Amino acid sequence: MSGGGKIPVTVTEVVRVNELIKRFKFERSDGGLLPTFSGGAHTVVEMQDYGTSRLNPYSLMSDPADTSAYTISVRRDDEGRGGSLFMHRHVRPGMEMSISNPVNLFPLDLRARKHLMIAGGIGITPFMGQIAQLSAISGRFELHYAARNPALAAYASELSARYPRQVHLYFDDYDQRIDLQGLLDGQPLGTHLYVCGPKGMIAWVRNTAEAAGWPREAVHHEEFLAPPSGKPFEVKLAVSNKVIQVGEHQSLLEAIEAAGVDAPYLCRGGCCGQCETDVIDYDGTFLHNDHWLSEEQHAGGKKIMPCVSRFEGKTLVLDR
Amino acid sequence: MAIAFKEETFRDDFTFSNSPEAIRRFPFPFHEDSYMYSVNLEQHVPVRPENTTRSLPDTVFDKTFDVDEHYVAEMKDRELVLAEDPLRCQSLPHMTLAGWDLLELIMTAKAAEYPDLFELHRDGDHWHWINRPLGIEQKFVFMDETTLPYGPMEYITRQTQGDFALLDQRDDNLWMDAGMVTTQADWSLDFDIGMNFFEWHAPVPKAHEMGIFVRALKFLLNIRQGSPARRLNWTLTVNPLLDTSPENYHKWGVQRATLTPENLGQKLHLRVELQTFFRLPRSNALVFPIRCYMISFQDLVTEPKWGRRMHRVIRDLPDELADYKGITRNRELILDWLSHYDDGAPTSPGAWADER
Ligand code: FES
Numbered sequence: 001m002s003g004g005g006k007i008p009v010t011v012t013e014v015v016r017v018n019e020l021i022k023r024f025k026f027e028r029s030d031g032g033l034l035p036t037f038s039g040g041a042h043t044v045v046e047m048q049d050y051g052t053s054r055l056n057p058y059s060l061m062s063d064p065a066d067t068s069a070y071t072i073s074v075r076r077d078d079e080g081r082g083g084s085l086f087m088h089r090h091v092r093p094g095m096e097m098s099i100s101n102p103v104n105l106f107p108l109d110l111r112a113r114k115h116l117m118i119a120g121g122i123g124i125t126p127f128m129g130q131i132a133q134l135s136a137i138s139g140r141f142e143l144h145y146a147a148r149n150p151a152l153a154a155y156a157s158e159l160s161a162r163y164p165r166q167v168h169l170y171f172d173d174y175d176q177r178i179d180l181q182g183l184l185d186g187q188p189l190g191t192h193l194y195v196c197g198p199k200g201m202i203a204w205v206r207n208t209a210e211a212a213g214w215p216r217e218a219v220h221h222e223e224f225l226a227p228p229s230g231k232p233f234e235v236k237l238a239v240s241n242k243v244i245q246v247g248e249h250q251s252l253l254e255a256i257e258a259a260g261v262d263a264p265y266l267c268r269g270g271c272c273g274q275c276e277t278d279v280i281d282y283d284g285t286f287l288h289n290d291h292w293l294s295e296e297q298h299a300g301g302k303k304i305m306p307c308v309s310r311f312e313g314k315t316l317v318l319d320r
Numbered sequence: 321m322a323i324a325f326k327e328e329t330f331r332d333d334f335t336f337s338n339s340p341e342a343i344r345r346f347p348f349p350f351h352e353d354s355y356m357y358s359v360n361l362e363q364h365v366p367v368r369p370e371n372t373t374r375s376l377p378d379t380v381f382d383k384t385f386d387v388d389e390h391y392v393a394e395m396k397d398r399e400l401v402l403a404e405d406p407l408r409c410q411s412l413p414h415m416t417l418a419g420w421d422l423l424e425l426i427m428t429a430k431a432a433e434y435p436d437l438f439e440l441h442r443d444g445d446h447w448h449w450i451n452r453p454l455g456i457e458q459k460f461v462f463m464d465e466t467t468l469p470y471g472p473m474e475y476i477t478r479q480t481q482g483d484f485a486l487l488d489q490r491d492d493n494l495w496m497d498a499g500m501v502t503t504q505a506d507w508s509l510d511f512d513i514g515m516n517f518f519e520w521h522a523p524v525p526k527a528h529e530m531g532i533f534v535r536a537l538k539f540l541l542n543i544r545q546g547s548p549a550r551r552l553n554w555t556l557t558v559n560p561l562l563d564t565s566p567e568n569y570h571k572w573g574v575q576r577a578t579l580t581p582e583n584l585g586q587k588l589h590l591r592v593e594l595q596t597f598f599r600l601p602r603s604n605a606l607v608f609p610i611r612c613y614m615i616s617f618q619d620l621v622t623e624p625k626w627g628r629r630m631h632r633v634i635r636d637l638p639d640e641l642a643d644y645k646g647i648t649r650n651r652e653l654i655l656d657w658l659s660h661y662d663d664g665a666p667t668s669p670g671a672w673a674d675e676r
Contacts, residue, residue: 005547036602037545041604100544101545103544104604107489110414110415111412137417216491273492274542
């Protein structure tokens, strides 16, 4: 169920886009074509990080119709658990890796008359695929892209050169802000709104849209949480009858997988609900980090999302 | 493997029948002597019978889209249904892309898996499709609707056995936004179009309480490109009628009253739906092909294990399920007929027929 088939790929290009971002190109190691995908999809990249295997999701940013290669962009996170550092430091052209089939948790709503996109920083990547898909079918879109400054605004110049009328850029260092209220007011009926960027931006866009009366189904967002690090803890897996240790820089899901137990997942970022796991017994405190369970469920002690959530205390027994 | 396509009908004189090979590969749906409603989804990959050494040259699970001896006749029947009622094929405007996805999926699978029957030549967007059994040859431009005689979904599903529902995925739900439905067991595309997963499943008894649907929906939302899933469903039909639609209930409903102990073996059919689910690449939609296999009771009991088990399943079926399957009215009659094929001997595990 967690499967979906791995694709063996070779890294064929690594490009430094700016101070923080590198772009990676993957081609099938056997020379064949990769699956077609839809704009907004991601792939899960498997990394063998010196003893720890990491599975990190990254948005596909190449043209969905081009099946000869996939490209992703990775922003270096110096404070993170190391996935992005591994990509930046160790991944070189010629390296063999393995990636998942594409999964789309941020698809375009094809009923929309117009697609209004709001991107912040590295949140630009899923829109790259969506824009390529839309421009091939002459779909109507408008992109508002905010970044710290022009040097850090990845792909901004390419995008505005290609779509001068649709792309609008904003730079924090120049005190430029998206006039969201005005933007939302002026949209034709049937417009769908998409946002991808930092947590604060997503909340701001969703709240502003809600206050302006936008229906929930017309507002789409994508936010992958990176699994946070924390104190190591021990877990008993009741079904597989195993006791496992979750390391400081490892997620509970990764520890379950490392023990050879197959567990469901899609986003690995606390938003899709697939990894939801029943708690059989516990004595301690949950550190819930997901966007899936309700507040009552977080307080209830019956469920945990192992892709991002952790535990502190004596015993934790899971139905897995 | 050459398939001898049959000339037969699914209406009026009902000349439909299965050859011995078709009986042997029939997807008998009962793994044990009782039946309980469940979702029982599994990966759609070829399976081999585990409990028997019997040689099966092929099974209905081997190919992405199974083509069998009824192919040509079923496509003729579909043509007749559509001529009478064009609303059996509908596609909301945003589903055209999913239609192209489906066309690509079917054409590439059939050309790869049945190279003697189907060919696909691609030169960029310029495609050339050959369907030998139906005598069709078509050159067209992929993603250009004006180059095909019908929309992409209608074009390809006029050439593929089974009903098709195209489900759009949004708001954590699935929406029945397009389909080709001419062989359905008592449901209506025209009624369900635009509905979401819970709305179109509303009439199933009990299952809702069991939370089955919530889990099923979650499973379906999780279906990924490259990993299709499948399940079997079943019902009984009097006469090998493909089109048991609500629209035509007045025509087929009355046939239920025509069953007698003498004609039952020939008239009553076990109808099995092979339901598969595929994630489509460009549209992110799900396609849900529902393929129907029928077998008369007299053919079914030629496999002694199936005869014994069918009797036990019908006998022990909870009343509300019997109602749901539409067999309450004839249940005594059916049990009486089947009891002659059940000597009380134990049956082997699994659904496959035994070695003889
Ligand atoms: S895998 Fe998506 S919520 Fe955990």
